[in-house]
Every structure is written in C-alpha cells, then in structure tokens.
Amino acid sequence: MSKKQLVDYAIRILNGEDIGIIEYAATDSVDDFRYKTVKRLIRAHELFRNNSDYIGDFLIAFRDYMITFDMPAAYHLKALKDIENYGMSYDVEEESFFATLQAPKYVNDSFVNDAFIKKESKKNKTVEGLLTDPMIYELTGYTHFKSMDQKLAVYGALNTPNGYTTLVSLPTGGGKSLVTQTISYQKDGLTIVIVPTVSLAIDQERVTKTVIKNRDNENEIFCYSSGVSAGPIIKAINDKKAKILFISPEAILENPGFAEAIKDANKGRYLKNVVIDEAHIVVDWGASFRVDYQFLEAWRNMLLMTNPGLRTVLLSATFEDKCVDILKNLFEIDGKWVEIRCDALRHEPRFCVDRAKDYEEKQKHILELIRKLPHPMIVYVSRPAEAEQIKKMLSNNGIRNARTFTGLTGSAQRRQLIDEWVDDQFEIMIATSAFGVGVDKPDVRTVLHTYIPQNANTYYQELGRGGRDRLPCLSVVCLQPEDTTIGRDRINKRVLTSKKIVDRWDSLYNNDLSKRVSNNRVFIDTTIKPNYSGADEFDDSPTSDADMNWNIYVLLFLRRYNLIRIMEVKIENGHYMILIEIKDERLLSIDDTLRAHIDELRGQEWNYYSSSYNRISESLRKNSIRCISELFYDTYSRVYEYCAGCNNHNYPIVGDSHKFPLKKRVTEPLRTFSEEQLRPFGDSTELAVSVTDNSIVDVVNRLAGKGLSTIVIPDNYEDSMELLQIGVKRNLLIISFSDMFNLQKCNAYYYTSGLICVVYSDNENDIGSQYLAIKNNVCGKPSTRVLHIIKRNVYISELGKNILELIDGPSILTSALYA
Template structure:
C-alpha cells in the first residue's frame, strides 16, 4: 500500500496528486512546487524537500532518499547543499538526494540534532481526554480534552451570580470551550454572552469554531464595506432581541459601538456572561497601547447595576502580578475565584546562542531557516528589526514568508492569517503582535532574534509552536545590544509620582459632576499650563493621562466607572452625534475612594508602593529571561518558568490558595549537559472552587427530604425489566427537581439535557465524593457494586441513592442496609407512586 512519502516521490516524478492522504509537510511541498509568481522559489522548495526527507529519516530510523529533477522550480546544486542536502547520485536530468542532520558547532549540540524530535513530531503532550458530561452533545463532543477542562467548565456552570472566575489552563487544553459551552447552554431560550478578544483573528477563529452550532455571524469587528456595516447592524439587533447568543469582539469595538446594545440587553436581563479571553492582556497591553482593555472593568461595573451576570477571565499565562491586577479590576461585587491547572508546555526544546555581532547573527539565522522544519515563526522586538530580517530572508532567496507588526492593517493581518492557514507561506517574521488568536497547531519552530523583555513574553511566543502536542524547536539568537533593548522595553510606562499628581490635578480641576457622586474626568487635557506642557494634547498625552488613572485605580484612590455612550436616536444630525461620541471617548467616569487624593503625601504612601511593585515584577521577569540565556545554567528552564508562574497563597485581604506549576521540559542547556531526557509532569486536576454553590431543589423533592439531605431508594433486581421501564421517568423527574450530579456506571446516555439545567456525570467505579461539586446528587448502584460509606454520612447537598434491595450494610455484611437504615428510605415502586410517576 502506498504511503504519503512514496506518493510524494511519485508527485515529484510525474506531477500526480491523486493520493488523498498526504502528510501536512508533503502537501506543503506540493503546494510550493505548484505555486505561481514570486512565491515559487527554489530555496523554499529545497527547505521543504529537506523537511520531507528528515521526517522520513526519523520515522524510519534510517537514511531516506528521493530523486528530484534538475530543472526549475527545483534548486541547483549549491542551493541543495546550503539546505543540508547531500547529492548521492545524479543523472543528466535528476539528482538523487538525502538530508544531513543539522549539527551546528555554534549550538554545542554534540551529536544531538536540534531538529530531530520536531521532524519526527514526537508526541510530548501527556494528558488524555476524559469522559464528558451529557451537555457536551450541544457542541458535538463526547469527551473533555482534559480533566482540567472538565473541572473548569463545571466551575463556570456552578458559579454564583455576579461572581468572577479566572480560568487558568495550559494552551491546547481547551480553555475557549470554558466560555463557549456555558454561553450556548445559558442562551438556548434567549440571551447573549460577550467575549472580549485581543485580535480580530481570534474573533474570527472562535466564530469558525461555533459555525456548526450558530448559523449567524458571531465575530464583531471593523469593516466599513456595505456588507460589513449591515453585518454589525444585524448583530446589534440580535443582541437587543436576545437571539445573538454569543459575540466575539475587541475591547475597542465593545466600548465604542457595541455598548448601547449590551445596555439594552442588560436592562432586559439577557446578559449571561462577560468574558475576557487572553485576560493577561488587561495588564500587559492595558497599560500601554491598548488602554481600552482597562476601560472594561468600568463598563462591567455599570452593566452589573442593570442585570446579574457572571464574569470569566481566561488565560494560559497567569502571574502573581497579573492576578493581583485582575482581582483589583474585577474582584467586585460577589466572589472572585481562580480555577487553575498549570502544566508547562512540554513540546519545545530550547536552544540559545550568543552572537558577537549582527553579521554573525544574520548568518546563523539564515542557516537555521535553511534547516529547521516548517511552519516557522521569527520574532523580533521592534518594527525596524522585522523589516531588516525580512530583507535578509529575501536576499537569501526565501519567498514564502510574510511579516506582521503592530502597524499592520486589519486587511494585511487577515491576509497573512489566511495565507498561513492555506499553506501559502511557511515563515512569519513578526513582533509580539503576531500569534494571539492564530491557532496554527503544527508550527514546528520558533526563532527569537532578540531578547524578550520578560520571561512571560518569551514563554508565550515559544508557545506558538507545538500546539498539536508534538515536539517543536525554540532557538534564540541574541547579542549584547538586545540586552539594552530588552531593558528599555521592560521599563514600565509608569508615570512618576510628581508627574502623575500633576496630571491628576489638571484632569480633576476640569471635572464634571455625574450622578451618584461620580465625576466625569477629561483625558485629553494637558498636564499643566507650563510652556512645555500647554500644547500637549495628542494621543500620547491622552495615553499618559489614562495610565495615571489606571495607577490611581490600582492604588485605591479612585474607582474607574462607566457611562453609557450616546445613542444616535438622541441627536438631530450625524455630525452632532459624532461630536458627542468623540467627547465620550475623551472622558472617563470615576468615583473617588480616598478624599485625600490631591495630597502628595497620599500619593507617596498609596501610589508609590503600587508603582514600585509593578516595576519589581517587571524587573524580576527580565532577570528570569536573562537567566534562561546562560550558557551554563544552574537550573532547568522549567524551574525558571515555574518561578514565573507559581503564585503563593495569601490570607489577606481575601484568602487565596497557592497556584503550583507542573514542570515540563522538552530539552534545555541544563538538561542536555546532565543527559536528562525530555519530561512532562502530570497536569493537576483542580478541585471545585465554589464551596457553597447555590442550587435549586423542587418543592416535591424538598418535601420528601424533610429535614434530611439523604434518601435511599431500594429496587428489586429480580424485577429489573419492570424497574428499568420506570427508571428513565424517575431520572427525568429528579433532574427537573434539581439533581445536578449523577454517579452511575453505564447510564450517562439516559440523561437528557433539560432546558435550564445541567448534569455532571461521574463513573461510580472511580469517583470521589469529596471532590464533587456540592450539588444535589443522584447515585445509582448496580448489583455487586461496593457501596461507599461517605455519601451515607456527609452530604452538604441533597443526595438520592438508588441501590439493590439486598445491598448489605457497609459496616456489617451480615445484614441488609434496608433493614437497619434509620433515615429516609423508600422502595422504588412506593417512591414512584408518591411522586406521580
């Protein structure tokens, strides 16, 4: 039977593409050979042929060969050799070639090729799917991707009203579903959940994921075409009608144009969840070039005055500093919890190389790009560096690449992402602006031609590789100049105490009084009337004013609030409406929480520590990054990452449990020197975070329970056919009466999802009563099952147990439980008759 590599050989000889199951790397080569125009380059084809050969080497544990034409678009002899290809035979019209393992002397890799595991696509991820709950059928699933995902979704569904839940799960473990599924469940009759995402790419990606279940558009983004305007108008109408169900949008779009529709939905009680995906961006970007992120808490606060809804903050990279920020901004009004299962990424193998100058780095980068597997991302810290590396790739003959920076237009970004997905490009050269929301699972290599300013940024960017759970390569090429740039970027844009107070005075003296003692503060005012300040009224000045307000909010001098944007219907003309909208953008609503907010002493005692603390975390993150670069490190890179992402417990002002990190390493300098193989710890399984969740119990069941939380129902195994006929009706009745946990062996598919309920299913052979959500529970024992003692004695929530009539007393096997149980108990037929089944 022909395999993919043999079919690839046949394509190279004949052009035949009839084989239906090419591997991704083989299909990428075919696409490159068949491409037209400037994207058809012999250099790119050489690298893709190398990928196919090296993968076959690793899979077959031997040397693979392939015969290639000597005509365009295939490379000449020199290009083959530059890409690590041996010509082992040739004819007048062909070369017979194989690929050498890449062993650069500047990486100190001895006999271990940096790319071997990545070409082989060695499986590194070590967690398995777990059986799902019945409601997963809503999105066509039977299993959870991981136990951590299961517990996170259960925590979302059991969260009390108006609470905030931080969901901290590793990339690839399915955290997006933690918002999508509850949003769909809670909007089956009517409702809408808003999911704030940092990029249009992520909005579109999530829209695609839900297309089988929601037929109308769910991604809301800027598009001034006639079709785009109509699309947004229809989405706002559906929000107001309660039929939109879920919407993905940026913070800017939410604040500027979607807010009025959300206000209308909230007034009707239609708002279900307020979600921020990639919630660490609130801290990382909200302080800088995306201040809209830190306007979200004020908007949420005002919406909560109109309606009850829950807040979800999703992230894969939660630091102590980030968690403090999120708690400050979203901790009120009712309950702030974190559900966390932190397992470090096991896929990347980390390689670092010091370069004496830019010329050496350029040579090494080109060499690496010639040899490393595709797809591949190259990260730089500045737009200028991206442009420089793009030129170097072009000069080396590469064509299947694209670039992205913070200045890329929406159209350019969308085109790049589409080309990336369609395999029209193999390489992206970018700043940190690229990656969020680009769910390209098979990225095999990530190169840094810079030093990221924090270990957090480095980990996130390396994490773009190996999202399919298979091995990837991380290579960092760094110079002395990079340290200077990293230190500069690391220095937080935090205003000094003197300048901050000056800006605050200028804004506060131009305040307007709002309702309920709040103030409307202008953010476009100059910091003072001094000659150097009086004309300072541009965008950068406004950002500094917003940073000042954000800092004061963290220091608890003020609380950021919100005012609903103006409505078009309230204005006679479009011009007057746009003027009012612009004024709204240039103001912030705040409430004062410290009456001494204008005193310098207050700023010294309240604001200065917050400012210093932020810089402390930034400095620590840079130090950890620099430690990772060491040629002879004193600890595994996984320990450095664990240092960054472990969060200690806290007693005050509110109790917080510690967050520990399960270490993993695909290979680093420390481990290679000590012959330590790649390893991956076990992903933690979090326990329920809501100790006393609210639950509903129907009046009929409540009356049967009386003062007890436990009912035993005994059935006769000898009359199995009779009881099985009524069993399904009883189960449905119990669900309607409020049962949420179901413990059984083979009965999961019997339970249907009722309109306003959910069922959590547990296997009776391995469930642990203490680790279940504290919710009304049904336990169904079959003949021969061992009865657990704990549900008979420890039930904070109602528990119904069905069990065979001859079940022995768990404390004495010589007597039947039915004969000695002192609590509430029924025979099956009697119970069914009493409840009218």
C-alpha cells in the same frame, strides 16, 4: 491514510503528476502532521514550479518531508541549487535527494529530532473519566473532553452563579475555547467574548463555527473588527438571534452602535455572559498601551447595575499571583468570585537559547534556523520594522513565501493571513505580539524569538503558539549582546516618574475642564495638558494623543492601587471622559504627603517591571547553568515543575505526573435546593431508588429534568454513551468514583453540591468500597442530596448489612420518584 499512502502520494507529486491536494481526515495528531507536511510540500512545489525564485520555500518543505518521513526522495529536477545550506545532498547513483538533521551547532540535535515528529503516536489515549454531557454532546458532537483539566475548566465556568465572576486557567492547547462555546449555549442569550487581537477574534469565530453543530451559525456567531460591517451584527443582537460576539475592548467602548445595542440587550437581560479571553492581558497590556482593557471594569459594572445576574468569566492559560490580585481587585464585587485553577507547564516545548556574538552573526543564525528547523514556524520580533527586515533577508535568499503580521497589518489582511496560515498556504510567519495570542494552528513546530520579551509571562504566552497538537515543538531564542539593553529600554518606557504622576494628577483634578459631580466624584477630561512644560520623553505620537495616553496611564495607576475607582467611561468628541470616585483623601491635596505615597507606589510598580525583566534576561543568559523551566516555575505559583529539555539538560524533568489538575480549593458557592427537589428525601440527605437494568437511563432523564447536577458512575461504565443521549439536554457533571473522591479531597464542593445520582458497579464485589467512598465523602452534607441507584439489595460484607439497610433515608421505586 497510512504513512505509506502519504509517501506514495508525495512521490507522484515530485515525479511531476498534477493531482492536486486531496482532503483527508486524520486519525490522530501525528497522522495530521504528516498529512499537512505533504500538503505543504505540494503547495511549495507548485510555487517553485511556476516561479523558480521560490526555490528556498520548496527546499524547506522538501527537507521537512524527508526528515519527518525519514527517507530519501527522488525528484524529476535533479539540479537544485543551494541544497547544502538546507542540510541536503544528492546521491548520483541512487538518483535521490537526502536530508540529514544537521541541526545548527547551537541547537540540541535530539530536540530538533523530536520536533520533526518521526515517532509513531501513542494510540491508547485514555478517555476514562472524561465523558461530556447531554448538552455538550448535542451542541458539539464531543463525547469526551481532551483532559480532566479541560473538564474542570468547562464545568467551573458552567457552574458560575448569576452575578459572579469566575477566573479559569487552562494550559495552552488544552481547549479553552470550549469554555466559551458551552456557556454561550447554556442559556438563551448573548455572550460577549472580549479578545485582545483581531487575529484571535477571527480565529475564534472560525473555530466556533466549525465546532457548533446543527445551529444557524452564520446568524448566531459573529466577529467584529475594523473593516467588518457592524450593521448585520447589531441587527442580530437587536433581534435576539446573536449568541456569541467576538470583539475587542476598543470596539465595545468606542463604537456607539455596539454600545447602544449591548446596552439594550443588557437592559432586556438578553446579555448573559461577558468573557475576557487571555485575561492576563488586562494587566500586561491594560496598564499601558491597551488602556481600554482596564476600562472594562467600569463598563462591566455599569452593565451589572441594570442586569445583576450577568456572569463574567476570565480566561487564560496561566496566571501570576500579581495578575490574579489585580483582576480580583477590578472584577470582584461583594465576594462574588470563583477561581478554577488548572495551571500547568507545557510538556511540548524543548528550549534552546542561542547567543550570537554580534548583530551580523545573529542574522546569519536566524537564516540558518529558519532553513533547518521544523515547520510551520513563527518568528517573533519586537517591532514591525524588524519583521519587514527579516522578510526581506529571507526573500533575498530564495524564501519568498513568508508573511508578516504586526500591529500595522490591516483588518482585512489579518483575516486573510489567518485563513491562509491555518490552511498551510505558507509556513513561516514573522510577527510581533499582535499575532498569536490564542490563534489555534495546532501543528506549529518551532517558535523563534529574536528579542527578549518583557517578562516570563509574555515569553510563555508567545512560545505557547507551538505544539498545540500536544506533540513536541521547539522554543528557540536567538540573541546578540545589545538585545539586553534594547529590551530594558522598552521597560523604561512603561512607568512614569513619580513627579510626573503627581503633576499630571494635579493638572487633571484642578482644571476647569474636569467637571465636579460631588465632593469626591469628578469627570476627568483626558486631553488636559500637564502643568509642567516640555514634552514627555518617549513621545512618538501627536502631542494631544500622547497627553491623553499618559493621563489615562495616571488614572489607571491610581485605580490599581485603590486610590480611586473608575465609575464610567464615555467618549466625547473623540476623547475619553472618565468619571472617577476618589477613595483616598490624600489625592485632594498636592503636598509632600501625597508625593511620598505616590513615590512608594511608583517604586512598587517599577520594581515589578524591572525585576520581571531581570529574571527573564538572567534566565536566558544562564541558560546552560539553570533549567529554563525554573523561570516559569518561579513565575506561576500554582504549577508543578516540568521541562522536556533545555540547554541545561537533555532529559525531561517531571514534577506533575499523576497529580489531580485542580490546584486550588473551590469550597463555594454551593447550590441551593427547591422544595420540589427536597420532597422525596423528607428529613434525610440521601435516598435509595430501586431500578431494573433497563431503567437507569430513564431515572437519570427524570432527575435531569429536576435539576440533577452530578452523576457518579463506575470506571469503564458500559452504558456511558446512553447517558449522553437522554432526552433532557442540560449540563451534568458525569464523573467516576475516583474523580469524585479527588474532588472531595481538594475540597472542591463547588463542583459536587446539589442533587447527586450514584450508579453502582455491576460487580457486587466493588459496591461496598464504592458505597463507603460516597457515604464518607458526600452524604450528610447540607449542600448535597444523594440518590443511590440500586439494582439489587446486595450484601456489603465490609459492613455486615445489605445496602438498603445502610442508606440513611427512604427507599422508593422509580415510578414514585418525583411522581
């Protein structure tokens, strides 16, 4: 649908025609955003037409439409009140409404203009080197990946050997979901995807059912949360029909039905993969109020004892070094660890920081920002009470179609909110961190923070809800002076004093309720009260719950610093019994030596939280002096610098152009060969296969059946689509000569070991350089066997020989290959 057609459609609606919403498949992200802008206008108009109290919702949608399409609009109701507060005016002579950008003075005009997506999209998106493979094509219909980053992430996970853990980073909006979807259907079996929020579980289920083609999705793809019947899911697992289950760590550990079904699936080796999505949360949340996250270590290790081939994948957009260290400490066993690092800073956000003089001015600014910045919009708050307060303020000002999403939102309501949010039934979501981690609404144009997040990583994850369609968006922070103190008070509640850590350990270990298994193993009862008198500070929960939470905090603290190992976690009478193994003998005696050691470790923990908060607080305070992206560049060690604009500068700072996205060497593990695979090579590591023009696809199909891992093709290879349609549906890394060279340059042999098939250009002038690239970088290695596909025995002028003379191995006909 053209821009003109969308405008004509909107005009008919504004003139009172009741034609409803038409369904439309957009051609690109800009086209999709424009269509949804009109869709939201129609919805807001319908609300206003039925109830004039929704005037603010209509004016927001009307303003968004006029600015995005850069044109005035007539409306059959000429007397609309309060339009000046929305940057709108009415021209009597023209009989039309006008909307001007009129951004608040504390927000950059050019950034707001960018985020309204007034420019045409770039139509010539390159897909060179981004071909998928026969299995992914059959499963999803995708012929190309979004980016090289996504391609490396997907094959990084698919190549994971049995029993290994692979950590994968891929920028927000880069398509991490495809990693989960492809490994779930790589083998016949179950993949459990552990997600941090109900909103993400629901959204991932919805997206996966949309993406996966020609499968029994309703009986293979599941999401569990409270309020959802577990029976059908457990039956599908027991019947070995379930392929993917999205679930929270709490449900896995605390629901006995799931625990038993997963145990049985694992014992029968039907459980193939455990994926922890947004894995940084294991560290960010698992150390405090979502303790089940760090209990996943013991749960996964118990599974490995009976199913040593179980694979684990840890996914996130970016990882701090400390986060990677902790995850590796928790999930690496016997060196079986792979890191696929495609970390990158987002290109979409434009950053603005507004500092109001006091609380009252901040509330006025929030209202103005919500009225005038582009939508859809997420407003992040620190507590549920603040979400309700802002919703009430908006309602009092005619904006009544905003919704809230917090930790207090019920499961059924969460599912409905996400469905309605994705369907554009409302365009303002007021939320705490309970919403948004991974929720895939691509066209969010503004993310507004009304508080200081605890660290740069939390901030970056939340602002990453915007611009997932890879179009410009705004990240705006609106603060007042007291917010800095309020934020620090939240940090103070994250770390116990060293004295209380020692006293709680003493209470747990030296108590009759804790059962000795051996000299260094003990089952800890987490309900034990501490020996010291009085209630803990910060307790806002029942005493028994508070004691259990702080006891678990202490055990997890000791685990993070390798003083203990957590061997098993059980639920008895509604509370945790945790089997630990003492690894540091200092824990056996409550004395000054132990106290000094705990004091040192507690100091490290406090310094981490405090310095992380200080960095983000200082960065927001000095937003006009320093580029805000320096905060992220300092936080993530494996990114290149990038900032599309902030209070410090209006122009982009680009440090990542023309860079290959793999940020860390992946030298191993490497594939091994079967005797059958090695048979045609004899003692050589390469061979030539003579083919006709029409038999290349047949050769590739035959090789795929023998475990082919990689196909190297020329850039702009004309028959690439035929490679996706071969009969053997399995994963094959199909890459260009230049990308093969880049992988070798990065020492990424993990991707390019095994059987490699090389297809040369039809242009004989290119074959010499292509052969030399393969010969010098791939051939002759113990971990590779190279099959050169030769149409003609061309003369290589650079080397003064025909190509068959140069290949150090036998030359065979197609008919003899694995005959």
